[in-house]
Amino acid sequence: MKKNIIHCLVFLIVFTSTLFAGNKKDKLLYKDAKQPIEKRIEDLLSRMTLEEKVMQLNQYTLGRNDNANNMADPVNDIPGEIGSLIYFSSNPELRNKVQKKAIEQTRLGIPIIFGYDVIHGFRTLYPISLGQASSWNPALVEKACAVAAQEARMSGVDWTFSPMIDVARDGRWGRVAEGYGEDTYTNAIFAAASVKGYQGNDLSSEKNVAACLKHYIGYGASEAGRDYVYTEISKQTLWDTYMLPYEAGVKAGAATLMSSFNDISGTPGSANYYTLTEVLKNRWKHDGFVVSDWGSIEQLRPQGVAANKKEAALKAFKAGLEMDMMNRCYDNHLGELVKEGKVSQEQLNEAVRRVLRVKFRLGLFDRPYTPESTEKERFYRPENLKIAEQLAEESIVLLKNQNKTLPLRRVSKIAVVGPMAKSQWNLLGSWAAQGKSEDIPSIFDAIKAEYKNQAEVSYALGCEFDGNDRSKFEEAKSIASKADVILFCLGEKKDWSGENASRSSIALPKIQEDLVMELKKLGKPVILILSNGRPLELNGLEPISDAILTMWQPGTPGGKPLAGVLSGRVNPSGKLAMTFPYSTGQIPIYYNHRRSARPHQGKYQDIPIAPLYEFAHGLSYTTFQYADLKASALSLKPDGKLTMEIAVTNTGDVDGYETVHWFINDPVSTISRPVKELKFFEKKMIKKGETATYQFIVDLKRDFGFIDEDGERFLEAGDYYVMVKDKKIKIEIVN
Numbered sequence: 001m002k003k004n005i006i007h008c009l010v011f012l013i014v015f016t017s018t019l020f021a022g023n024k025k026d027k028l029l030y031k032d033a034k035q036p037i038e039k040r041i042e043d044l045l046s047r048m049t050l051e052e053k054v055m056q057l058n059q060y061t062l063g064r065n066d067n068a069n070n071m072a073d074p075v076n077d078i079p080g081e082i083g084s085l086i087y088f089s090s091n092p093e094l095r096n097k098v099q100k101k102a103i104e105q106t107r108l109g110i111p112i113i114f115g116y117d118v119i120h121g122f123r124t125l126y127p128i129s130l131g132q133a134s135s136w137n138p139a140l141v142e143k144a145c146a147v148a149a150q151e152a153r154m155s156g157v158d159w160t161f162s163p164m165i166d167v168a169r170d171g172r173w174g175r176v177a178e179g180y181g182e183d184t185y186t187n188a189i190f191a192a193a194s195v196k197g198y199q200g201n202d203l204s205s206e207k208n209v210a211a212c213l214k215h216y217i218g219y220g221a222s223e224a225g226r227d228y229v230y231t232e233i234s235k236q237t238l239w240d241t242y243m244l245p246y247e248a249g250v251k252a253g254a255a256t257l258m259s260s261f262n263d264i265s266g267t268p269g270s271a272n273y274y275t276l277t278e279v280l281k282n283r284w285k286h287d288g289f290v291v292s293d294w295g296s297i298e299q300l301r302p303q304g305v306a307a308n309k310k311e312a313a314l315k316a317f318k319a320g321l322e323m324d325m326m327n328r329c330y331d332n333h334l335g336e337l338v339k340e341g342k343v344s345q346e347q348l349n350e351a352v353r354r355v356l357r358v359k360f361r362l363g364l365f366d367r368p369y370t371p372e373s374t375e376k377e378r379f380y381r382p383e384n385l386k387i388a389e390q391l392a393e394e395s396i397v398l399l400k401n402q403n404k405t406l407p408l409r410r411v412s413k414i415a416v417v418g419p420m421a422k423s424q425w426n427l428l429g430s431w432a433a434q435g436k437s438e439d440i441p442s443i444f445d446a447i448k449a450e451y452k453n454q455a456e457v458s459y460a461l462g463c464e465f466d467g468n469d470r471s472k473f474e475e476a477k478s479i480a481s482k483a484d485v486i487l488f489c490l491g492e493k494k495d496w497s498g499e500n501a502s503r504s505s506i507a508l509p510k511i512q513e514d515l516v517m518e519l520k521k522l523g524k525p526v527i528l529i530l531s532n533g534r535p536l537e538l539n540g541l542e543p544i545s546d547a548i549l550t551m552w553q554p555g556t557p558g559g560k561p562l563a564g565v566l567s568g569r570v571n572p573s574g575k576l577a578m579t580f581p582y583s584t585g586q587i588p589i590y591y592n593h594r595r596s597a598r599p600h601q602g603k604y605q606d607i608p609i610a611p612l613y614e615f616a617h618g619l620s621y622t623t624f625q626y627a628d629l630k631a632s633a634l635s636l637k638p639d640g641k642l643t644m645e646i647a648v649t650n651t652g653d654v655d656g657y658e659t660v661h662w663f664i665n666d667p668v669s670t671i672s673r674p675v676k677e678l679k680f681f682e683k684k685m686i687k688k689g690e691t692a693t694y695q696f697i698v699d700l701k702r703d704f705g706f707i708d709e710d711g712e713r714f715l716e717a718g719d720y721y722v723m724v725k726d727k728k729i730k731i732e733i734v735n
């Protein structure tokens with residue numbers, strides 16, 4: 001008996017040690033964190049079956065299911081081999097369960113990448129991108145994106161479908177809210193800033209997420225401001241208007257891109273070999289992957305370039321689109337297409353390689369699970385709230401301030417009127433991720449808090465956002481009649497902008513205008529406070545308003561930054577990143593239009609041709625005086641060095657931020673150039689009475705040159721103008 005036990009023990013020791021030794025010897029290379037990523041990818045690829053490869057190229061959704069009782073259902077439904085999932089939860093629990101299935105119940109244990117629309121914050125929301133751009137503070141936007149990344153990654157999200165960097169010039173298009181406005185350079189700067197914020201220096205950090213530049217490309221040109229429709233974009237315009245932000249985002253290291261819904265002059269963005277392969281992969285050497293937009297492969301059918309889903313899969317894949325978001329085209333047809341020889345093994349491998357590369361870089365193979373944490377550890381960290389609040393403050397644009405109506409200092413009775421006044425929900429903005437409206441101070445509450453013990457603040461709804469009900473006008477009139485000043489809190493509901501939220505007119509609904517008109521009769525100062533996701537048509541209200549400001553959709557800080565601007569605690573510094581037209585009929589209207597053959601003619605018979613508020617317009621409570629422009633040289637060769645300078649003095653009596661925008665103008669060129677092109681901007685705090693010097697170090701080819709329809713940059717000899725506000729200086733380039 002004793003002998004038997006000893007035999008057994010010896011056997012066990014020998015067996016386990018050989019097993020252990022065997023394991024050690026056979027340790028799979030792709031699982032070894034010490035090996036270089038490219039080696040790990042190749043090793044893994046060599047072990048994968050056709051089916052496993054195909055599955056890596058698909059993204060499904062992992063429903064909005066955070067009900068503990070049903071938790072297992074989605075886990076069972078999801079194939080463990082899936083490449084990616086869209087993740088809707090605010091904690092990592094469900095993610096970890098599904099990930100466990102991928103890691104432990106599949107042959108190769110390839111982790112899933114979880115993506116989500118973290119567009120302007122995760123739980124801590126900051127202003128919508130159009131508002132962010134109005135801050136002209138990319139360093140602050142970078143910090144805000146880092147906040148979003150930390151909250152998202154700690155909640156189980158590895159990858160955000162952001163930033164949207166579609167240059168957009170038609171305010172009817174609801175998605176103007178999601179981008180950085182009408183200008184190419186501005187979108188490029190914020191593209192790079194947000195990518196850096198999301199991704200940091202190390203994608204594998206537990207605080208960073210992979211970014212996704214979208215929607216590649218030209219989606220902002222949607223005809224007549226309608227969503228998902230055709231876009232007419234010449235190659236010249238593709239390059240000089242739409243490409244630069246993507247190039248900047250790729251250079252900043254963006255791990256992924258999302259292909260667009262739009263048809264680009266006959267070739268949809270999701271089947272466009274030129275943009276997806278020739279430019280992105282061959283020219284810019286992007287080594288991450290492209291995901292389709294939701295259904296954009298399948299939609300090649302209604303767009304008229306594919307007869308069925310299989311053909312759609314073939315077209316999209318061959319064009320250079322690696323991952324299928326909710327089309328069910330790749331999972332159903334790609335394997336077949338490979339077997340039929342229509343897609344080569346090498347093409348398939350290359351696509352899978354790209355997806356795996358991003359997963360490896362995110363560290364998912366080495367740390368597939370998200371550590372559990374409390375909400376307090378993840379969300380609303382005080383330092384994060386501060387960033388959101390500062391960004392919301394800096395994004396507010398003071399559009400009009402007649403006779404220094406604002407700030408409101410010596411008032412004892414303030415009437416707050418209008419449908420936005422007590423709304424929390426609408427201040428969230430579109431794509432509000434895991435934001436919670438109940439955590440947001442309304443405009444009314446914030447004003448009350450700001451003026452505590454200083455002024456009596458009364459409220460009346462006045463009217464709803466739209467409709468014809470004037471029955472509450474009287475009540476509003478009554479409280480307004482007792483006040484020193486009337487604050488009208490107006491604007492757009494949350495879902496009036498964003499995806500599939502076009503409007504044929506960008507005016508405020510008539511009922512809101514009527515409310516102002518009616519109360520104006522009281523003879524009190526009229527202040528318009530607007531929360532909106534697009535530029536608005538204000539020509540009816542502008543003449544009767546003493547002050548107008550837009551707070552966009554500020555997110556979590558809600559009404560507090562606005563209240564600070566009203567009281568003067570915050571000096572507004574935002575400037576428009578998108579023109580406010582005089583009326584919808586002027587659209588498309590943007591500052592950097594090309595020239596007219598007859599500038600003195602071609603006007604409208606019924607409205608002015610100038611916009612109501614132009615690009616970069618925005619007022620401050622102080623005044624800034626601009627000295628003359630200085631140039632280090634007035635005439636130079638194409639390879640010369642040029643530095644421009646301008647001194648700006650704060651001549652008012654409060655400190656203030658001032659953003660200087662540097663434009664150039666090339667009056668005669670081989671191809672006609674826009675009347676003005678933004679090439680640089682910088683924001684600085686200038687204390688009252690002090691002077692700051694702003695510098696623009698010009699790279700002649702980049703800043704004076706133009707790009708042709710093949711994306712080549714040229715610098716021609718001739719005269720150029722550098723412009724800041726009304727200052728202008730001529731620079732000559734000589735051969």
Ligand code: NOJ
Pocket residue numbers: 117161214293294499
């Ligand atoms: C469609 C939108 O166009 C895109 O921006 C978004 O990222 C995806 N849906 C995923 O929600």
